[in-house]
Amino acid sequence: MGTGSLSLVRLYALFVVFVALSLVLAARLSYWQLAQRADLVAQAQRQVRQAEAILPRRGAVYDRHGSLLATTVSLQSVYAIPQQMPDRAAAAKELAPTLGVDAETLRVRLEGGAEWVYLARRIPEDVSAKVKAEALPGVGLRPEPKRTYPNDAVGAALLGFVTDDGDGQYGLEGRYDATLRGLPGHLVVERDPANRALAVGLREVTAPTDGSDLVLTLDLVIQSAAERELARVMTAERATGGTIVVMDPDSGALLAVASAPGFDPNAVARANPESFRDRAVSSMYEPGSTMKPLTVAAALDAGAIDLTSSYEDKGYAVIGGRVLHNAQGKSYGRLDISGILEKSANAGAVFVAQRLGAERLYRSFEAFGLGKPTGVDLAFEASGQLRPLRDWYPVDLGTAAFGQGVSVTPLQLATAYAALANGGTLYRPYIVAEQRRSDGTVERAAPQAVRRVVAPETAAAMRRLLTNVIDRGIAHAAAMPGYSVAGKTGTAQIASPDGRYLDDEYISSFAALLPARDPRYVVVVVLERPESRLLGTLSAMSAFKGLAPDLLRVARLDPDR
Amino acid sequence: MRRAPRLRAGRPLPTRQQRRSPAVTLGAAPRLFLLSAGALATAFLASLLYLHFATAIATGGYELHALESRRAELQREHDLLEVQLRRLDAPTRIESEARRLGLAKAARVFVIDTGAIVAGR
Numbered sequence: 031m032g033t034g035s036l037s038l039v040r041l042y043a044l045f046v047v048f049v050a051l052s053l054v055l056a057a058r059l060s061y062w063q064l065a066q067r068a069d070l071v072a073q074a075q076r077q078v079r080q081a082e083a084i085l086p087r088r089g090a091v092y093d094r095h096g097s098l099l100a101t102t103v104s105l106q107s108v109y110a111i112p113q114q115m116p117d118r119a120a121a122a123k124e125l126a127p128t129l130g131v132d133a134e135t136l137r138v139r140l141e142g143g144a145e146w147v148y149l150a151r152r153i154p155e156d157v158s159a160k161v162k163a164e165a166l167p168g169v170g171l172r173p174e175p176k177r178t179y180p181n182d183a184v185g186a187a188l189l190g191f192v193t194d195d196g197d198g199q200y201g202l203e204g205r206y207d208a209t210l211r212g213l214p215g216h217l218v219v220e221r222d223p224a225n226r227a228l229a230v231g232l233r234e235v236t237a238p239t240d241g242s243d244l245v246l247t248l249d250l251v252i253q254s255a256a257e258r259e260l261a262r263v264m265t266a267e268r269a270t271g272g273t274i275v276v277m278d279p280d281s282g283a284l285l286a287v288a289s290a291p292g293f294d295p296n297a298v299a300r301a302n303p304e305s306f307r308d309r310a311v312s313s314m315y316e317p318g319s320t321m322k323p324l325t326v327a328a329a330l331d332a333g334a335i336d337l338t339s340s341y342e343d344k345g346y347a348v349i350g351g352r353v354l355h356n357a358q359g360k361s362y363g364r365l366d367i368s369g370i371l372e373k374s375a376n377a378g379a380v381f382v383a384q385r386l387g388a389e390r391l392y393r394s395f396e397a398f399g400l401g402k403p404t405g406v407d408l409a410f411e412a413s414g415q416l417r418p419l420r421d422w423y424p425v426d427l428g429t430a431a432f433g434q435g436v437s438v439t440p441l442q443l444a445t446a447y448a449a450l451a452n453g454g455t456l457y458r459p460y461i462v463a464e465q466r467r468s469d470g471t472v473e474r475a476a477p478q479a480v481r482r483v484v485a486p487e488t489a490a491a492m493r494r495l496l497t498n499v500i501d502r503g504i505a506h507a508a509a510m511p512g513y514s515v516a517g518k519t520g521t522a523q524i525a526s527p528d529g530r531y532l533d534d535e536y537i538s539s540f541a542a543l544l545p546a547r548d549p550r551y552v553v554v555v556v557l558e559r560p561e562s563r564l565l566g567t568l569s570a571m572s573a574f575k576g577l578a579p580d581l582l583r584v585a586r587l588d589p590d591r
Numbered sequence: 592m593r594r595a596p597r598l599r600a601g602r603p604l605p606t607r608q609q610r611r612s613p614a615v616t617l618g619a620a621p622r623l624f625l626l627s628a629g630a631l632a633t634a635f636l637a638s639l640l641y642l643h644f645a646t647a648i649a650t651g652g653y654e655l656h657a658l659e660s661r662r663a664e665l666q667r668e669h670d671l672l673e674v675q676l677r678r679l680d681a682p683t684r685i686e687s688e689a690r691r692l693g694l695a696k697a698a699r700v701f702v703i704d705t706g707a708i709v710a711g712r
Contacts, residue, residue, distance in 0.1 A: 038621070045624045098677040104667045155671060173667060180677035229652015230645070254682040512699075579696070586702045 078220040079232060085175065086212030087468075089241035091189065091202060093250040094285075094463060098180055100189055100203070100295075104173035106158035107151040112140045114168030121166050125149065128160045151194065152176045177203075179295045185253050187289035187308040188461070190409065191298045200306045202244065202461065204409040209465060212241035240468035247283035247463045252276055255580035256288040259573040260555075264290050267560035267569045273309045273440040274573060276581070277552045279448035279543070281477035282457030284406070285551070287311075287441075311411040314437040315537045315556065319374045320520030321433030323541075324446055326367060326379075327492045328394030329386040331484040337491060339385070340366040343373075347380035350424025354380055354432075357521070357564075368495050371518065372503030376432045383431035391427060392419045397483045398446040399456055400438055405480075406459040414438040433522060440539075444554040446483075447541045450493065451516075451549035453486040455479050492516075497546040508542060508571040510578055512589030516549070517542035517574070519567040524559070535559050538566025542574055544581060545590050551581050 062070065091100040108129065115121050118140040126133035129150045139147055152174055153161075162171060177192035190201025198207030215238030220231030227233065256274040264272045269290075276286035289309040293301035307313070329335045345361030347354050356362075356376045362369065370378030383391055395401070401416025415437040417426070429435045438446075441459060449456045458478040465473040484492075496516035499505050505519045520539040523531035539556045543549040555573045560566030678684065 041621070041624065045627075049627070097680075098674070101670070101674060103670045103674055173663075178674050180674050181681045181683065182678075184681070184683055226653055226656045229649050229655065251682050254686070258683070258686070579699075583700045586700075588702045 075220075078222070078228065080219055080221055082217045082219070084215035084217050084235075084238045085196075086214055086238035087240040088175070088177065088192070088196070088212065089210040089243045089466075091210075091244045091246065093246055093248045093253070095249065096245075097250040099185060099246070099248070099250070100177060100179050102175050102192075103178050105152040105154070105176045106161075106171040107174045108149040108153060108158070108161050109170055109172060110140055110147050110149050111145065111168045111170075112147065113145065115140065116167060121169065124164060124166065125161070125169070128157060128164065129153065130157075177295075181250065181254070182296060183292045183294045184250070184257055185248065185287070186292045186295045187306065187310075188248070188253075188287045188408070189295060190306070191295040193298075200409055201308055202246075202408065205407055206244060206462065210241040210244065212468065213239040215239070242468065243466040244462050245464035245466065246461050247278070247281075247285065248287070248461060249285045249584060251584055252577075252580060253286040253288065255577050256286040257290075257292070259576040260288045260290050262576065263557065263560075263569040263573045267557060267562060267566060269557045269560045269566075269569075271309055271313070271558035273313065273554070273556040274577065275310050275440050275444040275552075275554045276577075277444045277448050277459060279451035279457075279549050279552045282445065282448065282459045283463070283477065284441075284459055284461045287408075287461070307410065308408060309556075310440045311406060311408050312439065313556075313558075314412050314414055314439055315539075315558070316436065316522035316525065317433040317438050317443055317539065318520035318522030318537070319376075319379075319432055320443060320518050320539050320541045320554075321436065321438075322371060322374065322379045322431070323450065323492055323496060323518050324395065324398055325382055325386070325391065325431040326371060326495065327450060327484050327488055328391055329382045330367075330491055331394070331488040332386055332390050334385040334387070334390070335367060335382055337367050337495075339382075340364055340369075341378065341381040343375055343377050345377065347377035347428060349380055349384065349428035350426075352425040352428075354425070354428050368498045371495050371499050374499075374504045374519065379431040380428040383427050388419060388422055388427040391430065392416075392422070394483075395430070395436070397456070397481060398449065399442055399480070400436065400446070404439075404441055404445050404459050406441060407462050411441075412439050414442050433520060440554050440556045443539070443541055444552050447543065447554065448552045449483045450489050450496070451543045451552050452489070454482055454484040454489040456481050456483045493543060493546050493549070496543065500542075500546075505540065505567075505571060507568055508540065508574050510544075510575065510582075512591060513544070513578075513582065513587070514546035514591050515542055515544055515578075516546035517571075519571065521564055521567055534563055536563050536566055538570045540567060540570035540574055544578055545587060547590050550585050550587065553577065553581070 088102045090098060093099055112118055119137050122136035122140055123133045126136055131150065136149060139149065158171055161169065175196065179186070179189065188201050190199055190203035192198050192203050196211065198204045198210060203210065216236040218232060218234040220228045222228055256276060260272050260274050263269070272290045274286065274288040275284070277284055287308065287310045291302065291305045293305040343356070343362040343365045345356050345359050354376055357374065362373050362375055365373060365375055365378050370382065395416055401414055403411045403413045417435070426435055445456065445459050456479070458480050460475055460478070463475055467473070493516050496518055497514055500509050500515045500517050505517050508515055508517050518541055520541070522537045524535045524537060526532050537556060537558050538560050539554065542553045544551045544553060553574055555570040557566050557570050560569055562569065
């Protein structure tokens with residue numbers, strides 16, 4: 031056998047061995063790849079595949095000029111994996127001053143047996159930077175959404191707030207929660223042990239639908255001014271609560287809704303839950319003399335009286351066998367309709383109501399929207415209270431005429447006065463002007479006229495009468511040099527749970543149209559339990575006078591007289 | 592009597608071409624071997640190429656992940672700065688700052704009525 035033949039044999043042998051090994055390898059691979067494929071794929075998927083919910087962005091809230099009122103940002107939360115921490119007590123000691131938490135509290139939490147635990151949630155950026163710098167083993171940061179209100183307490187009761195779980199509560203956040211929150215998406219992705227998405231791995235995404243942005247009718251400048259004035263007079267009067275509503279009478283658009291005491295929606299945990307209530311829509315009170323213009327308007331519109339009608343004021347009126355007195359028992363002699371409002375004579379209101387009759391007065395109050403929710407797009411609106419006519423005693427005709435035995439919300443009163451301001455049409459008040467959806471479509475709210483309440487001539491007459499109240503009547507303190515103002519004060523007693531009135535506790539209010547000749551604003555100020563009691567209306571007017579220059583400046587209104 | 596040798600047909604002489612290339616004498620098995628070896632080498636090279644690209648894609652994926660994280664962080668910081676800006680822009684803050692600086696509110700703001708704006712040359 032030659033050398034060449036030997037080499038060839040060796041080569042053949044090597045080839046056979048190589049082929050045999052390849053076959054064995056191929057067979058083994060085939061076994062794993064074909065026979066065991068399903069199990070292996072399932073195991074691998076379990077290890078690397080993760081299904082996650084993609085949170086939608088909660089819609090932002092803007093005022094009518096685009097100023098941001100509420101938005102969602104991401105803040106870092108600190109978590110710990112106790113098993114990865116070599117010395118939990120030492121870590122707790124090191125983290126405690128940074129997080130502003132007691133070290134013992136932290137240690138207990140770390141040693142509670144949990145595999146994964148939050149140590150602090152949604153912390154400020156400077157604190158998260160410190161935690162990151164400390165780089166403690168087993169301690170990490172993860173972003174979490176946080177609802178933020180850049181204007182702090184301004185408009186808080188109107189806006190409401192969002193809980194840590196992302197649920198809107200109170201105000202707009204509650205009322206428009208479904209619109210703002212959007213729909214979550216889903217992500218199925220394969221990740222490596224470092225939790226990074228595999229570049230060539232599976233990635234199935236169902237995109238979330240972000241929440242709609244809301245553009246409000248609110249004007250941040252007016253809202254801020256209203257809250258400033260409300261806070262000022264509340265402090266001066268040590269009042270327990272207060273409200274200012276500013277409305278555009280030609281549309282029912284709400285320009286400001288201030289409610290006090292307020293709260294900071296950025297720090298809800300420290301707030302008094304009572305302050306979450308938006309008093310403008312949920313607080314009912316007896317309007318007192320601010321009701322008289324509605325009584326007079328109803329009687330004028332029905333032709334039961336005219337502007338020359340008059341009566342002899344003796345300081346009281348007798349109705350249904352009961353004697354109803356003027357405030358402080360004053361008598362004014364002969365008073366015409368303007369005089370009744372200028373002096374705010376209860377007896378005069380009774381005189382007008384008797385001319386009109388209970389049936390027509392009741393129907394007129396209903397037409398002005400009393401006793402029913404206005405339908406404003408805010409949460410927890412109260413309906414006010416207007417007892418059914420069949421339950422009225424004869425004396426109720428008189429007391430209702432000057433605002434006793436009837437309760438309203440400040441918003442209801444503003445809506446009724448807006449009808450006098452705009453020529454007699456009752457509008458549904460509204461706060462959301464636009465909903466901007468994530469797909470780019472925009473839904474705009476149109477002003478909604480509910481009904482005609484009084485004739486335009488009646489409304490015009492009422493504006494003149496209420497201007498007289500400011501110019502030479504009881505509300506002269508609200509006069510604005512150079513501008514016509516129409517308005518009416520009101521002082522009401524507070525009903526106790528047993529149906530009586532509380533001694534020496536009052537609610538003072540003031541309702542105004544500005545400017546009176548062509549009203550651009552309706553302003554209602556309500557103060558609860560002012561320290562000056564019967565003089566609380568002076569403070570209510572003071573709040574109006576403090577706010578009015580801002581309103582005139584925003585509307586760029588020249589003096590009209 | 593001696594017979595004349597019988598003529599047998601011998602193996603034909605190699606042609607000139609055959610004389611020059613003796614390798615062609617390999618049988619079917621070596622040819623298969625060479626083909627298999629070539630295929631394996633090709634597969635090996637293809638695997639190397641695949642690994643190279645797979646590694647490059649994976650590396651790119653991690654870079655993408657890092658960039659996405661960076662983008663998310665920048666977006667987060669941007670949102671926080673936006674809120675800070677709006678906070679500084681709030682009317683209440685500006686008003687209190689003005690008070691701190693001793694500024695007083697104008698008693699009255701004059702509005703100039705320019706009448707109807709008429710375009711003209």
